[in-house]
Amino acid sequence: MVRLKSRYLLCEVNVSDRSQLLLLDDRAIMVAVKAAVARTHGDYGAAMCSIRFCVKYLNAHTGIVFLRFPKRCYKLLWSALPFITSIETRGQKIPCFLNCLHVGVKLRVCTKAQYKGNTNYLQPKTNKQLKKHEV
Amino acid sequence: MAVFMDLNVSFLPDRSDLRSVVETAAHHVYFVNLRVTSFLQEIPTPTPINELIDQLPVVQGRSRPIRVLNRLTVVMSDASHFRPNAPEYRRFDLLAVQPTSEKLFHAACMVYDIDIICVPMTEKLPFFFKRAPINGAIDRGVVFEVSYSAAIRDSTMRRYTIANAVSLMESCKGKVALFLQCFLYQRLDFLALLFGLSDGDAKEAVSSTCRAALLHAETRRTASGIIYTTRSQQEAPRGSADGRFKTGFLYRC
Numbered sequence: 001m002v003r004l005k006s007r008y009l010l011c012e013v014n015v016s017d018r019s020q021l022l023l024l025d026d027r028a029i030m031v032a033v034k035a036a037v038a039r040t041h042g043d044y045g046a047a048m049c050s051i052r053f054c055v056k057y058l059n060a061h062t063g064i065v066f067l068r069f070p071k072r073c074y075k076l077l078w079s080a081l082p083f084i085t086s087i088e089t090r091g092q093k094i095p096c097f098l099n100c101l102h103v104g105v106k107l108r109v110c111t112k113a114q115y116k117g118n119t120n121y122l123q124p125k126t127n128k129q130l131k132k133h134e135v
Numbered sequence: 136m137a138v139f140m141d142l143n144v145s146f147l148p149d150r151s152d153l154r155s156v157v158e159t160a161a162h163h164v165y166f167v168n169l170r171v172t173s174f175l176q177e178i179p180t181p182t183p184i185n186e187l188i189d190q191l192p193v194v195q196g197r198s199r200p201i202r203v204l205n206r207l208t209v210v211m212s213d214a215s216h217f218r219p220n221a222p223e224y225r226r227f228d229l230l231a232v233q234p235t236s237e238k239l240f241h242a243a244c245m246v247y248d249i250d251i252i253c254v255p256m257t258e259k260l261p262f263f264f265k266r267a268p269i270n271g272a273i274d275r276g277v278v279f280e281v282s283y284s285a286a287i288r289d290s291t292m293r294r295y296t297i298a299n300a301v302s303l304m305e306s307c308k309g310k311v312a313l314f315l316q317c318f319l320y321q322r323l324d325f326l327a328l329l330f331g332l333s334d335g336d337a338k339e340a341v342s343s344t345c346r347a348a349l350l351h352a353e354t355r356r357t358a359s360g361i362i363y364t365t366r367s368q369q370e371a372p373r374g375s376a377d378g379r380f381k382t383g384f385l386y387r388c
Contacts, residue, residue, distance in 0.1 A: 003266075004305075043290050044329060047297030072305075072331065 005071035010102040026055040028089035204228040237262035244268035264306035300330035
């Protein structure tokens with residue numbers, strides 16, 4: 001029985017310069033999302049964001065990030081994601097935008113969606129696929 | 136729907152201030168509760184209201200003046216701070232407890248003979264709300280108090296208040312066992328919507344639940360024993376009363 005209900009968002013961080021992706025870390029993304037939510041939805045949004053929000057997984061090579069939101073307010077917090085224009089990390093500001101690919105009820109579902117690797121959305125970014133392209 | 140009440144007006148030592156607060160309250164609510172928070176070792180005795188204010192203000196249109204009650208809030212950081220069944224508590228109409236740790240919160244929900252549990256809203260809570268003690272408290276008739284006065288002034292406090300209140304609502308599944316404390320005398324049921332309550336629950340939170348807390352407090356103060364009689368099975372001998380009765384006396388000290 002799932003009692004504390006959450007929603008997991010599978011997002012992709014799009015940057016113009018791919019080498020800057022490697023600078024990302026989960027704290028930076030957390031700060032950027034919280035700031036965007038506070039800007040867009042004010043104190044109420046910031047309060048809802050602080051309850052059970054976290055960055056569950058981040059892959060700096062592919063730019064895939066899993067965000068967890070509480071179920072009751074995930075749409076509100078999701079609506080603030082398009083307002084993220086840059087992520088500040090290690091003294092640098094990386095201009096980027098977040099693209100949400102999939103919303104799952106359990107983390108496992110999101111992981112499966114990631115492995116399916118829908119090529120319409122994801123460019124070949126994994127090491128395997130990069131090697132394929134190199135060859 | 137029950138009337139509006141304000142169950143948390145801090146005690147002001149200055150009489151004229153107190154009088155002006157009670158007069159403002161009289162125009163909006165029916166009950167006002169003067170709250171005494173004690174930081175001392177001994178529990179102060181509540182001053183009777185007729186000593187503090189000569190005559191309670193009567194608002195035009197209402198036949199009775201506002202009722203002012205006494206309330207004691209015990210801020211507990213240790214289990215010895217709240218002594219159950221202490222005689223000093225009898226002089227107060229409402230008894231509230233503010234636990235600061237998870238153990239004390241559990242004890243307050245399940246064991247202590249109180250009416251209100253104050254949950255601090257202005258800081259990140261050191262403990263998480265668990266379903267079991269909260270359901271136990273609701274079954275016993277203990278209500279939770281959400282104070283939002285700090286949220287008015289400061290934006291950080293507002294965030295903490297909303298976050299803590301929403302977590303509390305999630306734990307008690309919207310089963311309304313709380314009332315909002317304010318000193319602004321407005322209709323606050325819409326504010327309860329912000330904390331995650333539904334429309335009906337929000338309305339109840341500011342009116343019926345307060346009344347339930349008052350009634351619970353009355354029973355806590357007055358109900359101290361039950362006498363029951365049951366007819367025993369033995370046949371009565373001739374010449375005596377019709378049936379033999381067995382009596383028992385249940386009491387709570």
